Amino acid sequence: MTLKELLAGLDILSSSADLNTDIHEVQYDSRLVEPGDLFIAVPGAAADGHRFIPMAREKGAACVLCEKIPEGDVPFVQVADTRRALAVVGGNRFDHPARELTMIGITGTSGKTTSTYLIKSILEQKAGAKVGLIGTIQNMIGDRALHTERTTPESFELQRLLREMSDAGCTHVVMEVSSHALVLDRVYGIRFAVGVFTNLSQDHLDFHKTMEEYCDAKALLMRQCDVGIYNADDRWATRLMEHADCPRRFSYAVNAKADLAAKNVALHAGSVDFDAEADTEWSHVHVGIPALFTVYNTLDAMACCWNLGVPLTECADALAKNHGVKGRMEIIPTPGMDFTVLNDYAHKPDALEKVLRSAKEFAKGRVVVLFGCGGDRDKTKRPVMGEIAGRLADFVIVTSDNPRTEKPEAIIDDILVGLRGCGTPHVTIPDRVAAIHYAMDNAQSGDVIVLAGKGHEDYQEIDHKHYPMDERVIVAEHLRDMRK
Incomplete structure (x- = not known):
């Protein structure tokens, strides 16, 4: 493609480059630049891409797309925001694949992953769709799994992936859209047929600083979708939807009045049952995943698919055949043992509270929780999670999660600040494998x-x-x- 074709739609502030230059490829990592490439200098949290313009030029970059005019004889194009420009260039480079797909975006603190899998399952079973999935665990093109590094890929890689999905015959894409992705313009320029908000609780305050900023970041999705679906039971929903520009709004809830409501909710050890009601439609729903939050995840999936034309009864039929997602309320088999091991990704205060409350609903013995907190992340949630564990569990094992560059013992000390005041029996075992062994060796009947x-x-x-x-x-x- 020519430089002019790649830059279509961008407001150019100044330029020294020949816009008719043929560009070999686009790079935003100077280490990957080859002769004839366009290098986009993107400011980042760790390093500013403008620092690497000399390296890119030395490696043969034909042009540099930048915010600050570079020194020396470097063909450049200057724009106000290279992060947004990266998204626009990506759309141009891969011929705007999102326009060929029905795009569904899910945002919220918890429930995104499970919701994407439930939506994928319904659409494949009942709408005859081939669905691409982009999320925390993996990316998928139909049944083919692809490795993923982050919840929402960088904008250029996202456009590349969407092109691959469209070329593979996908009709729909359902994706987790993180607050980071929204603020950092990774989904800039993409129009979503449906945007879904699950809930909001404390997380990522190292990045967003306040809960209000975190909420406003999530709200950005509601400004680029046709139908905005939201959890009316969540206390942040009102603020989130205040400035939503979506043409249609649709709510779901268990307690509040909503467009789609769950009635007669029954929670069981391995499943949930409820009646789903929307307008004149009604259906009984059975899902083989325990916990109240499964009801919410199921409601948002049904709300999404119902707005895409799938009747509630068809949604319910598809959901009855779904058996959950790896690492989300997942029972790890322990045949012959009289205790249960439950694996869950809960690494945030709200998620930990939800999984412990759910475990207490069906535990015949004690609820024993083993957890840690990630290093190099929001430290304020550590004592909060310690307090939640001490308040809701019968025994607590504090261990490591992903310590990254921090000392595990220092992270554990932060957690213990919240735990010690609860009076709940607890031990600290920094080695997570040893901690799991300890939990199993000391399990009691019904735990x-x-x-x-x-x-x-x-x-x-x-x-x-x-x-x-x-x-x-x-x-x-x-x-x-x-x-x-």
Whole structure:
């Protein structure tokens, strides 16, 4: 493509480049630049891409797209915002694949992953759709799984992925849209047929600083969708929808008055049942995933698909065949043992509280929780999570999550600030594998052991390195040792 074609739709402030230049490829990482490429200098949290313009030029970049005019004889195009420009260029480079797809975006603190899988399942079973999925656990093109590094890819990579999905025959894409992605313009320029807000609770305050800023970040999705679906039971919903520019709004709730409501909710050890009511439609719903928050995840999935033309009865039929998502209220098999091991990704205060309350609803013995907090992340939630664990669990094992560059013991000390005042029995075991062994070795009849924080992850991050750690494998191996 020519430089002019790649820059279509951008307001150019100044330029020294020949816009008719043929561009080989687009790069925003100077290490990947090859002769004839366009290098986009994007400011980042860790480093400013403008620092690497000399390297890009040395490696043969034909032009630099930048916010600050570079020194020396460098063909450049100056724009006001290169992060947004990256998204626009990506759309041009891959011929705007989102326009060929029915785009569905899910945002919120908790429930995004499960909701995307439920929506995918309904649309594939009842709408004859081939669905692409983009999210925390993995990306998917139909049944084909792809590795993912972050919840929402960088804008250029997102456009590349959407092009691959469209070319593979996908008709719909359902994706998790993180607050970071919205603020950093990773989904800039994409129009969503449906945007869904699940809930808001404390998280990412190291990035957003306040809950109000966090809420306003989530609200950005509601400004680029045709139908805005929101949880009317969430206390932040009013603020979130105040400035929503979507042509249509649609609410769901268990308690509040809403367009789609759950009635006669019944929670069981391994499932939920309720009646879904919207306008003149009604359907009984059974989902084989325990916990009240499953009702909310199911409601937002049904609300989304109903707004895309799938009747409630058809949604319910598809949901009855769904058995959950890896690392979300996942029961790890412990055959022959009289205790239950439950694995959940809960690594935030609200999520931890939800999973512990859910476990208490069906536990015949104690609720034992094993958890830690991630290093290099919001420190304010550590004592909060300690207090939640101490208040709701019968026994607490404080251990490591992904310590990253922090000392595990320092993270544990922060957690203990909130836990010590509860008077709940607890131990600290920094080694997470040893902590899991301890929990299993000391389990009592009827106990539910909640392994919180890792969920689908099969690694532990320490000092920028990933070490293998799959809790399903750890439990299975120790189970064999216990039987010996």
